[in-house]
Amino acid sequence: MKGRRQWFFVGMLAIGVVACVGTSHVESNTASTGDPVIGLLSKGITQLNANINALSKRMNDVKQMSTGTDPTLRELQALDLSGWQLHQQQWVLQRDHLVLARDSLQRAFGQPEQKQQLLDQWRQHQQQYVKALEELRQQRQSLENKHLEVEAGLIEHGLQ
Numbered sequence: 001m002k003g004r005r006q007w008f009f010v011g012m013l014a015i016g017v018v019a020c021v022g023t024s025h026v027e028s029n030t031a032s033t034g035d036p037v038i039g040l041l042s043k044g045i046t047q048l049n050a051n052i053n054a055l056s057k058r059m060n061d062v063k064q065m066s067t068g069t070d071p072t073l074r075e076l077q078a079l080d081l082s083g084w085q086l087h088q089q090q091w092v093l094q095r096d097h098l099v100l101a102r103d104s105l106q107r108a109f110g111q112p113e114q115k116q117q118l119l120d121q122w123r124q125h126q127q128q129y130v131k132a133l134e135e136l137r138q139q140r141q142s143l144e145n146k147h148l149e150v151e152a153g154l155i156e157h158g159l160q
Contacts, residue, residue, distance in 0.1 A: 035109065041102035048095035055088050072154045079147045083140060090136045097129050 059081055067073040104118045 035105065038102055038105055041098050041105070045095055045098045045102065048091050048098065052088055052091050052095065055084060055091070059084050059088075072150060072157070075150050076147065076154070079143060079150060083143045083147065086136055086140045086143065090133065090140070093129070093132055093136065097125075100125060 062077065062081060062084075065077070067077050101122075104122055108115050108118050
């Protein structure tokens with residue numbers, strides 16, 4: 001038991017070291033406010049921006065690819081692109097959500113008398129955000145199901 005406890009503490013220490021190394025950039029983002037949450041939000045925004053840009057490039061590459069004359073392959077490509085566009089919309093929604101969160105916190109630090117107004121705006125936004133996120137997830141699920149159907153039909157046709 002004593003050995004397990006030592007490994008647990010060593011593991012926790014390693015996680016802590018990795019977390020500290022991973023947040024060194026975040027700490028520089030929080031210097032103006034002193035709030036690590038704002039730094040984490042900024043880091044998330046940066047990561048989402050990079051993901052959005054990379055996905056845009058990937059979608060452009062797929063649009064350039066030729067599927068020939070096969071209508072099923074063209075349909076699969078269109079479904080892939082539609083799925084990626086929905087995924088990109090989700091990331092944009094998430095990024096905008098983080099931007100609002102970060103900006104609201106920064107305003108609250110600078111103008112504490114507006115905290116109640118900011119809180120009310122945040123709660124309203126949060127409800128809309130959850131609803132919009134769920135709608136995108138449902139749309140993506142529907143597209144994925146359609147993709148599986150078309151893909152299965154293509155394979156079955158090839159096996160006949």
